[in-house]
Amino acid sequence: MKLLVTGGAGFIGSAVVRRAVAQGHQVVNLDALTYAACLDNVASVADNPLYVFEQADIRDRAALDRILAKHQPDAVMHLAAESHVDRSIDGPGTFIDTNVMGTFHLLEAARAYWVARGKPDRFRFHHISTDEVFGSLGATGQFTEDTPYDPRSPYSASKAGSDHLVRAWHETYGLPVVLTNCSNNYGPYHFPEKLIPVIVLNALAGKALPIYGDGSNVRDWLYVEDHAEALLLVVARGAPGRSYNIGGENERSNLDLVRTLCAILDRKRPRDGSYADQITFVTDRPGHDARYAIDPVRIREELGWRPSVTVEQGLELTVDWYLANEPWWRALQERHGVGQRLGVRA
Template identity: 75%
Template structure:
């Protein structure tokens, strides 16, 4: 099977690329190589004859048509997106252009290719999205695939729009699609502007560890390699036109995650003081959703998938990976916005 994967040099996309190549699939990695992308994320996969790379921006429709014509994929996994909520607050335009217009371009390029091939029944367009499109939960309840959309940030609104486009292209044009909405990912190769890598790197640098508000926001934490496994399963066995919520079944508050990381670092890289003493509470993010939680019963019952990594195991593995791969993250620290407080312009 030949899979065209957009955003394959990013965090989740690279995990999918690595796993797909390891399983013997052919992969065409389409990535614009913006600030959050890194080809080192797929260096091992790139050594395989089953791997190809095309530096293409999904906002460039003509370039997408050329990629489809040249590589003739069997299936598409669309992960390319602007994804950082804080950046979307400061500069929403990039999120509209990439996440909405870019997805439109991908759908049209895929539709043209699929129709030109005679509408093969085994073709699939798998759109990967986020649970943030559903908005926020109170202290109880979980998101299901039928939860009404209620996005609260420019990022989540742009992803919600892209989800609606994908569904419309299936209903209107018959494009064979599957969709997934995931909870918060973490793990190796996570770009150092998201919570877990920020905490690790601030702690190691002896700098204040910023926690928004009181750190009581709750997320369902999903280890990225578990997510990649679920995505490939949905691609191959998901029901046409169906959406699947993918969660880690690991709800934790942000402050619990931060303190867990500090405790692990106390053991693995002890300093003169406890890392927890570096925690600093800062002004909360505008429109910060209180709680996300996924009901994963559909993917469990229909496809037999469950996460294999607990949040305790996953965080320890993640901390160890950052300790072992200092060269990787140091090379990214000079990129635009890394290490700065973003999302304050609202």
């Protein structure tokens, strides 16, 4: 299969690219190389004959048409997106422009390409989204594919809008689409403005380990390599028009997660005292959702996918990766906004 992966130099996108090439797929990586992208993420496949890189913006329709016509992919896997909630609070316009309008332009380019090729049945437009579109859960319950949308941040609203566009292009134009909504990802190559890398890197630097509010917010944690495997299953075998929730089945509060990371670091990079002594509670994020949890029954029963690691195992692997790859994260810490507290505007 030949795959066009948008956002393939980002965190999740690069995991998809690496795994797809390892499985023998041809991959065209389309990325605008904005602040959160890094070509080092795909350095391991850069010289592979199955891999091609195209620098382009998903909002550039002419570039999309050219790249689709040139490479003639069997499927588009759409991961390119602005994704940091705190940045969306400070600058929502960029999120609407990229996540909504960018998805519109990509859908139209994909539709024109699909029609020009005679509407092949095997073509897929795979839209990768987030569980945040479903809003916030209480102490019980899980998100299913039928959960009503209830986005509560500019980021999640922009992703909800893009999800609706993808479904509309399937219903109106017959474009063969599949959708996935995932829980919180973590693992190697995670950009150092997100919770887990912030905690690991701040701990190593002797800085405060910031936890929003009282740390009781709960997330379902999904190891990025498991997610990439699930996405490749969905694009190959998912039913057109169908959506699949992908969860790690690993719910943890933010405070418990940080304490686990500190315990791992205490063992792997010991020092006087515990890294947990650096935990600091800070003003909560505006509109901070209380809990996310995914019900992954559909993807398990229809496609046979389950996560391969527990969150404790995945965090061990993640910490090991950051300890072994200091040049990678040091370079990214110099980028705009990294290391600053964003999203404090009410």
